[in-house]
Amino acid sequence: MEKRLYIGNISFKATEENIRVLFAEIGEVVSINFGTDARTGKPKGFAFVVMASDGEAQKAIEALNGTLLLGRPLSVSEANTQEPRERRDLDTDSGRKPGK
């Protein structure tokens, strides 16, 4: 059973790879979703990590919660929404024009 984790207080210079390495040290990381802005593409400072099991997820919380990353302690906790979200078709939305 996969468990979704919410990572906060992440440095703006941090990347998805930084989070993946940290969580990979604790358990098996199923997937990682970095909180990047779809408009600017810049990290918002939070991310979602999916662990292979809830046991590893809980362990990762106690192990990685407060871990110093790039000079800032990470805030690891269970995500409020355990439901994954789908990417919006930005390609079809490219037709956004003020209309002259």
Place this chain on the structure above:
DNA sequence: GTTGAGCGT
């Protein structure tokens, strides 16, 4: 180019 509680395209 910037900022810092919060739960996403």
